[in-house]
Amino acid sequence: MKKNLFFVFTMLCALSFFTACSDDDDNKTDDGWKAISATYTAETLKLTMGGTEVADQSVKVDASSAEQATITLANLIPGEAEVKIEAKMVKTGESYALEGSNTNDLRTVSAKGTVEAGVLTLDATLKITAPIAGTWKLAEIAKDESETFVSGPVSMVWEAAEGTMLGFLPVTSIPNIAEGFGSIALVQVLQSVTFQEDGQIVASISKAGVDLSKPVTPVWETSEPGYASYNVTDKQILVFLDITKIMGSLKSKAAIDPLEQIMTLLQNGIPVNYEIASDGKSARVYIDKALVSQIAPLLPTLAELIGDDALNGMGQLVKSILKAFPEAMEKTTKFEVGLKLIK
Numbered sequence: 001m002k003k004n005l006f007f008v009f010t011m012l013c014a015l016s017f018f019t020a021c022s023d024d025d026d027n028k029t030d031d032g033w034k035a036i037s038a039t040y041t042a043e044t045l046k047l048t049m050g051g052t053e054v055a056d057q058s059v060k061v062d063a064s065s066a067e068q069a070t071i072t073l074a075n076l077i078p079g080e081a082e083v084k085i086e087a088k089m090v091k092t093g094e095s096y097a098l099e100g101s102n103t104n105d106l107r108t109v110s111a112k113g114t115v116e117a118g119v120l121t122l123d124a125t126l127k128i129t130a131p132i133a134g135t136w137k138l139a140e141i142a143k144d145e146s147e148t149f150v151s152g153p154v155s156m157v158w159e160a161a162e163g164t165m166l167g168f169l170p171v172t173s174i175p176n177i178a179e180g181f182g183s184i185a186l187v188q189v190l191q192s193v194t195f196q197e198d199g200q201i202v203a204s205i206s207k208a209g210v211d212l213s214k215p216v217t218p219v220w221e222t223s224e225p226g227y228a229s230y231n232v233t234d235k236q237i238l239v240f241l242d243i244t245k246i247m248g249s250l251k252s253k254a255a256i257d258p259l260e261q262i263m264t265l266l267q268n269g270i271p272v273n274y275e276i277a278s279d280g281k282s283a284r285v286y287i288d289k290a291l292v293s294q295i296a297p298l299l300p301t302l303a304e305l306i307g308d309d310a311l312n313g314m315g316q317l318v319k320s321i322l323k324a325f326p327e328a329m330e331k332t333t334k335f336e337v338g339l340k341l342i343k
Contacts, residue, residue, distance in 0.1 A: 030066065030091075032091070032096075033063050033065065033066040033089065033091070033096065034063065035118075036061055036063040036069060036089070036096055036115050037061060037062050037063045037069075038060075038061060038118075039058055039059070039060045039061075040058065040059050040060075040061065040119075040120040041057070041058035041059075043119075044118055044119050044120060045057065045058065045059055045119070045120050045122070046119065046120070046121040046122070047059060047076075047120075047122050047123075047124070048122070048123045048124070049076065049123075049124050049125070049126075050123075050124075050125050050126070050198050051123065054076065057074075057075070057076060058074060059071060059072065059073060059074075059120060059122060060072040060074070061098070061115070061120065063089060065089075066089065066091065067088065067089055067090070068086070068087070068088065068089060069087050069089045069098060070084055070085070070086055070087070071084070071085040071087050071098060071100065071111050071122070072084050072085075073085070073109070073111070073124060076124060077109055077124075077126055077199075077231065078126075078199060078229050078230060078231040078238060078240045078269065079231035079233075079238040079240070079269050080231065083102050083109050084102065085100045085101060085102045085109065085110075085111050086100050086102075087099055087100030087111065088100060094116060094117070095114045095115065095116035096114065096115045096116075097113075097114050098111065098112065098113050098114065098115065098122070099111070099112045099113075105129075105130075106128065106129060106130040106232045106233070106234075107126060107127060107128050107129055107130065107231065107232065108126075108127045108129060109124065109125070109126055109127075110124065110125045110127070111123070111124045111125075125198070126198055126199045126231075127197050127198065128195065128196075128197050128198075128199055128230075128231070128232060129197075130232040131276050131280060132195050132232060132237060132274055132276065132283065132285075133195050133196070133197055133232075134194070134195060134343070135192055135193070135194040136192060136193050136194075136195075136283060136341035136342065136343065137191065137192045137341065137342050137343070138152075138153035138186065138187055138190060138191065138192065138339065138340075138341065138342075139151070139152065139153045139282070139339075139340035139341060139342050140152075140153075140342075141153070141183055141184065141187060149179075149180045149183070149184070151179070151183075151340075152179060152180070152182075152183025152184070152186075152187070152340075153183050153186055153187065153339050153340050153341070154178060154179045154182035154183045154186055154337075154338075154339065154340075155179065155284060155286065155336070155337070155338055155339065155340050156174070156175040156178045156179055156182075156336065156337045156338075157175060157334060157335065157336040157337075158171050158172070158174055158175050158332065158334070158335055158336075159172075159332070159333050159334040159335075160172075160328065160331045160332040160333060161331040161333070164328055164331040164332070165324070165328070166321055166324050166325065166328045167317075167320045167321050167324045169321075171328055171332070178337070181212060184212055185210045185212060186339075188206065188208070188209070188210045188211070188216045188218055189205060189206050189207075189210060189218070190203060190204070190205055190206075191203075191204035191205070191206070191218070191220050192204045193339075193341070195230060195237070196225075199229045199230055199231060200225040200226070200228070200229050200230075201227075201228040201229065201230055201239065202222055202223050202224075202225055203222070203223045204220050204221070204222055204223075205220070205221060205222075205223055206218030206219050206220050206221070207219070207221075226242055226245055227241065227242055227245055227246060228240065228241055228242070229242075231269075235273060235274070236271045236272060236273055236274065237271075237272040237273075237274050237285065238269035238270070238271060238272075239269060239270040239272055240267075240269050240270075241267075241270070243267065270287070270291065271287070271290075271291060272285050272286070272287055272338075273285070273286050273287070273288060273336075273338075274286075280343070281342060281343045282340070282341065282342050282343070283340075283341045283342075284338060284339070284340050284341070285338050285339050285341065286336045286337060286338025286339070287336070287337060287338060288334075288335060288336050289329070289332055289333075289334060289335040289336075292329060292335055292337075293329050296325050296326040296329045297326050299322040299323070299325045299326065300322060300323045300325075300326065302322060303318070303319040303322035303323050304319075306318055306319050306322075
């Protein structure tokens with residue numbers, strides 16, 4: 001009898017021990033998600049933007065729980081110093097998957113990736129949803145019954161103090177001249193501009209040349225992405241130029257210094273104003289006095305690179321205009337130059 005009682009007592013103790021161990025295991029929590037919170041850079045970050053590798057960046061991840069984290073993208077999206085994305089987090093094996101987006105009325109920034117062994121692999125995408133996104137053709141040239149130019153894709157407004165001159169030309173006469181000759185020349189080299197949803201700008205261009213005296217048959221081709229990107233605010237398109245890529249494409253090294261000064265000035269984005277008609281079928285994009293006043297002081301330096309016989313013999317005229325431009329801008333009250341576009 002005593003042996004039986006001892007056996008029962010031993011079994012009860014054993015069961016109690018295993019139950020306690022089981023309870024301990026059940027009470028254990030997985031705190032691995034806490035290690036996800038970090039700033040990832042260099043060898044701990046594999047970052048792509050729309051599938052294209054991006055270097056010299058950092059991404060911050062703040063995990064608030066095992067299911068939620070905030071991803072902070074700094075200086076990755078054109079025109080936005082910082083974008084915070086609320087992401088869902090799911091653990092699979094030893095890795096954590098992250099996915100989320102940040103959306104406003106004009107664009108959506110998405111991010112999807114994983115953290116494994118202390119390394120963040122992330123792909124970010126930008127989708128522009130503003131009305132300006134899409135392909136826009138140049139407005140057509142209109143002429144009257146006598147074949148005189150009436151309007152075209154180039155638009156210009158220049159208002160200045162009375163008597164203001166640009167070289168030998170009164171500034172009040174320049175918009176008509178610029179719109180006429182500018183439109184005729186432009187339609188020979190530019191067919192359309194596409195503001196892609198991914199934030200890239202490409203254009204249908206021709207390298208067949210320009211001739212103001214007779215028609216030129218354009219040979220259209222689509223420009224390579226990567227030279228210009230953009231983002232959108234309520235009233236402006238912020239255009240960003242890849243300075244390194246543009247400079248690398250220049251054949252004349254003598255042209256690099258002044259152009260680099262201008263492009264460095266614009267490295268935070270070229271603010272291009274835009275207006276879209278209520279029916280969404282036409283638009284005007286233009287730069288204004290605020291921007292041109294910053295560029296004007298650099299134009300005399302740029303003028304020195306132009307030979308007198310360049311530009312079909314108009315080099316000397318163009319040089320004189322560029323040199324006089326800063327003084328004219330000081331007397332200017334309103335300046336707008338841009339393009340009229342149609343769907």
